[in-house]
Amino acid sequence: MAMTATSAETAHHTSRSHRTGLALGKVLIYAALIFWAFICLFPIFWTVTTTFKTANNVTQGHILPFIDFWPDWKGLRSLGLSPDTLFEVSTVRDEFLKRFLNSVYASVGASLLAIVIGSIAAYGLCRFDYRFGWMKNRDISFFFLSQLILPPVVLAMPFLVLYKNLVLLDTLTGLILIYTLMVLPIVIWIMRDQFETIPVELEQAALVDGCSVWGAFFRIVLPIALPGMVAAFILSVILCWNEYFFAALLTSSNAKTLPVMVASQTGSQGISWWSMAAISTAAILPLVLIGIFLERYIVKGLTAGAVK
The missing domain is CATH 1.20.5 (Single alpha-helices involved in coiled-coils or other helix-helix interfaces)
Incomplete structure (x- = not known):
């Protein structure tokens, strides 16, 4: 016991x-x-709170609102977006809205164009056998993806000369084209994995029923791959929205985007931290909303083809 x-x-x-x-x-x-x-999350917190700081609060390193400092409208006022200036005429606000819309047009336009071209290219690489020299389908797919390894600065001079000759400098058209080239490899890779998860028998049945190859693609394949297309589109928009190098290199006044405007908040008096923080907050907010409401599509795009 x-x-x-x-x-x-x-x-x-x-x-x-x-x-x-x-x-x-x-x-x-x-x-x-x-x-x-x-x-x-601290950099985002610091950026948002700096929007409501004065110069003294920035230089003295005050962090916590209502404890270390009392919030002020200085950052938003510098953009004409504070409550006391919102309904007044403001050239700064017009400039900010123009840059914001430029970012929207360039990001959405390039992403849509990349989705159209990338989906067709990915479908061809997935369903048909190609040979280009010694490269076959998988080699061609890897070649597209390998373009992301190339540093953007290597392409600076060629694109600058090309765009000057084609009169595409400082235009939204030129920005959309180069953004399309930038995100196209990712779109092709995501969509190729999406199409590979769709059984070929579905397309074969559509062909037996009288559909053409394009008919089967538009009526059968695309509706099934739509979530993956949405994911690729979202990722493309995010990448284009945050792009700075080519926007700074190939634009000057008409097609300048928000990232370039953020970097330009310097002058003879130093860096305007509150203005920079206010523009950065406005640039971050759309991406935060995309991440919150469309997270499941982003995850689906990143994990496409992982389990078959």
């Missing part, structure tokens, strides 16, 4: 120690995740 009681007590202590260890492990994991989330 004594031995039985001792065994039971030992098992109880072991089980209790195991539960304590699991609880401690969970606490450490959540603490690490919270700490990492703080590190990741």
Whole structure:
């Protein structure tokens, strides 16, 4: 009996120690995740709060609103977006809205064009056998993806000369074309994985029923691959929206975008931190909304073809 009681007590202590260890492990994991989330989100917090700081608050490193400093409309006022200037005529606000719309037109236009071209290219690489020299389908697909390895600065001079000769400098058309080239490899790769998950038998059945190859593509394949197309479109918009190098290189006044406007908030008096923060907050907000409401499409696009 004594031995039985001792065994039971030992098992109880072991089980209790195991539960304590699991609880401690969970606490450490959540603490690490919270700490990492703080590190990741702090730059966004700093940017948003700096929008409502004065020069003294910025230079003195005040961080917490209502504790370290009292919020002010200085950042939004510099853009003509504060409550006291919103209904007044403001050339700065007109400039900001023009740059914001330029970013929208360039990002959405390039993403739509990339989706159209990339979907057709991905479908061809997925369903038909090609040979270009020694390269076959998989080699061609990898060639497209490998274009992302090339540093943008390598293409600076060729594109500058090309755009000057084609009269595309400082135009939205030129910006849309180069953004399309920039995101096209990602679109092709995502859509190729999407099309590979669709059974070929569905298209064969459509062909038997009298559909042409294009008919099967538009009526059968595209509706099934639509979630993947949405994911590719969202990722393309995000990449184009954040692009700075080509926008700074190939534009000057008419087609300048928000990232370029953010970087231009400097002068003889130094950096206008509040204006830069206000523009950055306006540039971040659309992407935050996209991430919140369309997260499942983004995840689907990133994991496309992972499980078949």
